[in-house]
Amino acid sequence: KCFKQVGEGDAIVVVGGRTGRDGIHGATFSSGELTSEHETEFSHAVQIGNAITEKKTLDTLIQARDKNLYSAVTDCGAGGLSSAVGEMGEELGADVQLDRVPLKYAGLSYPEIWISEAQERMVISVPQANVEAILKLFSDEGVEATVIGTFGTPDRKLRLSYGETLVGELDTAFLRDGLPRPTKEAVWEKIDRPSPSPKHRERYDDTLLKILASPNVASKEWIIRQYDHEVQGGSVIKPLVGANQAGPGDAAVVRPVLSSYKGLAISCGMNPKLGDLDPYQSALHAVDEAMRNCAAVGGNLDRTAILDNFCWGNCNKPDRMGALVQSAKACHDAAMAYSVPFISGKDSLNNEFRTEDGQTIAIPPTLLISAISVIDDVHTCVSADAKEPGNYIFILGRTGSQLGGSHLLAVEGLASGTDVPPVDMVTNLKVMQALGSAIRAGAVRACHDLSEGGLAVTAAEMAFAGGLGLDLNIAGMPVNMNEPGPSPAALLFGESAGRFLVEVAPDKYDAFLRIVKDCPFGELGRVHAVGQLTIKSAGKTLIDMPTEQARAAWSGTFKM
Incomplete structure (x- = not known):
C-alpha cells in the first residue's frame, strides 16, 4: 500500500x-x-x-x-x-x-x-x-x-x-x-565574524523578561485558541501544558485510534535567525530541534520520520542558491547521523518582493522541519510543566560559548556575528536516546528542551507552567570542551543545541543516573513549592523573581 x-x-x-x-x-x-x-x-x-x-x-x-x-x-x-x-x-x-x-x-x-x-x-x-x-x-x-x-x-x-x-x-x-535540466550557479562564502559580548550584569532578571516577551518566545495562545485542538478527544499532550495550561509544550501527542494507547508525537523545529548567518548550521539546528521536541515528550527516535519545508529567496541568484545547497547538505548529514528518513517535504522559493524603486526584499533562508514519532503507550509520555516540590532538576547536553543568532543579542540591540553554536550530532543523538530510555522507564516526571532563550527561558517556562518554583545553580553545567568557558550570559541564554531540562523524583534519582551516565549531564537544583525562580552561579544570584512575573511577561505580548 x-x-x-x-x-x-x-x-x-x-x-x-x-x-x-x-x-x-x-x-x-x-x-x-x-x-x-x-x-x-x-x-x-x-x-x-x-x-x-x-x-x-x-x-x-x-x-x-x-x-x-x-x-x-x-x-x-x-x-x-x-x-x-x-x-x-x-x-x-x-x-x-x-x-x-x-x-x-x-x-x-x-x-x-x-x-x-x-x-x-x-x-x-x-x-x-x-x-x-x-x-x-x-x-x-x-x-x-x-x-x-x-x-x-x-x-x-x-x-x-x-x-x-x-x-x-x-x-x-x-x-x-524532454526538458533539459537547468544549470544554476551556487556560491556560499562564510564570513567569520564574532558576536559582540553582551554587557556584563550583576542580575539578569530584566533580560529574561525581555526575552520571554519577545515575539518568537511569547505565548501564542491567541492563535491556539482559535482552533479546536480537542476534536474527537484524541489529544494527550496539548499545545499548552500544566494544570491550568499556563505554559508551552514541546510537541503535541495524539491518540489517533481511541481503542488503542498507541500515540503519535508531532513536533517542528525552525530558527530563521540563523539562516543568514550559517545556512548549514541553521538546518542542523532545525532538524535537531524537531527531533529534540519529539524526544522531550517520549517519542521513539527509532520510529521517527521528518519532513522539510524550504522557504527561500530567488534561487536564480548565486548566493541564494548557495545557501540552499548548504541547507540541503545539512539535511542529508543530519538524516544520516540521526538515522531518520525524510518522508516528504515541500518548498516555497522566490520569496522576494521588488519595490517600485527597484529594491528587492528577500526573506532569510528558512527551513522548517516537522517530525512525527510513534509512541507505543501514551501513558509513558511526559510534559514540560514542573510537577512536584522536592524533585531534582538535571540538564542534559553541553553548553557552548557561542551567541550568534541568539535572542539575547536581539533584546540587547547587538548585531549578531556568524558564530552560530555548532551542532554535535553524535553527542546529541546519544543524549536523546538516553532521555527516551529514561522516560520509558518511568524515571522522568517532566522534560523541556532548551531552544530560544536558552536555559533561563526553559526554566521559567517549566516553573510557571507547573505553578511552582525552581532553585538552580548553574555552576555545574556541562560545557563544550576545547573552547573558552561560557560567560554567565551564555550559560543563561545561550542556544546550543541538544539540551534538555529534566525533572526527576527522589525515588528515581539513582535509576535516572544509571541511564544517563554516559551522557553529559549536570544536577542543577530542585523544584520548590514557592513560586520563585532563582538561578545562581559561583555564589552569586543571577536571576531571582516570582514565576508569576515571568508568566505575565510571556503571556502579555499577544492578546486575544
Whole structure:
C-alpha cells in the first residue's frame, strides 16, 4: 500500500471537491518575485478551501485504501489535474475526458479545467473490477467521485479530449525527459565574524523578561485558541501544558485510534535567525530541534520520520542558491547521523518582493522541519510543566560559548556575528536516546528542551507552567570542551543545541543516573513549592523573581 502501481487500463477517478477557476497559475504566482501589481494580476491564483470536503475526502480514501480498491493516488497540487494525471501516467500514457470533470460552475475552458489548482481534489487509479465498488463507497459518504478516463495507451501518449474533440496530445517520454535540466550557479562564502559580548550584569532578571516577551518566545495562545485542538478527544499532550495550561509544550501527542494507547508525537523545529548567518548550521539546528521536541515528550527516535519545508529567496541568484545547497547538505548529514528518513517535504522559493524603486526584499533562508514519532503507550509520555516540590532538576547536553543568532543579542540591540553554536550530532543523538530510555522507564516526571532563550527561558517556562518554583545553580553545567568557558550570559541564554531540562523524583534519582551516565549531564537544583525562580552561579544570584512575573511577561505580548 506504500507504493503506487498504476495498472494498464485502470480508471482515472477524480474525487473530492469540484474544479473552478480559483488556483489557476497558483504555482506560477507563488514561484515568482512579487511586485505591487501581483495582488490584482494574480487574484485568481489563491485557492478557495473547504475543510469539510477535505476531511470527508480523506476519510473515504482511507476506507478505500483499507479495502484495496485503488492502486495509486496523487493529490491535485501545483498544476492540478495536469500534474496529477501526468505523473501517474508517465509510463503508460492516459486518455482523459475533460468534459467529465465536475465543475463548480459553467464556462471553464478546457485549459482552465486541466490546470486549475482548486483544493480538496485527488486523483486515484482504480482497477476496472473495483470501479463500481469505489464509486458506491464515495457516494455513500457524500463525496463526489467521477471517472474521467483511463490509464494506458498503445503509443504511450497523454491525450486530452473535450467531447468528441481532441484538445491535447503529448508523448509521455517527452513530458518526463524532454526538458533539459537547468544549470544554476551556487556560491556560499562564510564570513567569520564574532558576536559582540553582551554587557556584563550583576542580575539578569530584566533580560529574561525581555526575552520571554519577545515575539518568537511569547505565548501564542491567541492563535491556539482559535482552533479546536480537542476534536474527537484524541489529544494527550496539548499545545499548552500544566494544570491550568499556563505554559508551552514541546510537541503535541495524539491518540489517533481511541481503542488503542498507541500515540503519535508531532513536533517542528525552525530558527530563521540563523539562516543568514550559517545556512548549514541553521538546518542542523532545525532538524535537531524537531527531533529534540519529539524526544522531550517520549517519542521513539527509532520510529521517527521528518519532513522539510524550504522557504527561500530567488534561487536564480548565486548566493541564494548557495545557501540552499548548504541547507540541503545539512539535511542529508543530519538524516544520516540521526538515522531518520525524510518522508516528504515541500518548498516555497522566490520569496522576494521588488519595490517600485527597484529594491528587492528577500526573506532569510528558512527551513522548517516537522517530525512525527510513534509512541507505543501514551501513558509513558511526559510534559514540560514542573510537577512536584522536592524533585531534582538535571540538564542534559553541553553548553557552548557561542551567541550568534541568539535572542539575547536581539533584546540587547547587538548585531549578531556568524558564530552560530555548532551542532554535535553524535553527542546529541546519544543524549536523546538516553532521555527516551529514561522516560520509558518511568524515571522522568517532566522534560523541556532548551531552544530560544536558552536555559533561563526553559526554566521559567517549566516553573510557571507547573505553578511552582525552581532553585538552580548553574555552576555545574556541562560545557563544550576545547573552547573558552561560557560567560554567565551564555550559560543563561545561550542556544546550543541538544539540551534538555529534566525533572526527576527522589525515588528515581539513582535509576535516572544509571541511564544517563554516559551522557553529559549536570544536577542543577530542585523544584520548590514557592513560586520563585532563582538561578545562581559561583555564589552569586543571577536571576531571582516570582514565576508569576515571568508568566505575565510571556503571556502579555499577544492578546486575544
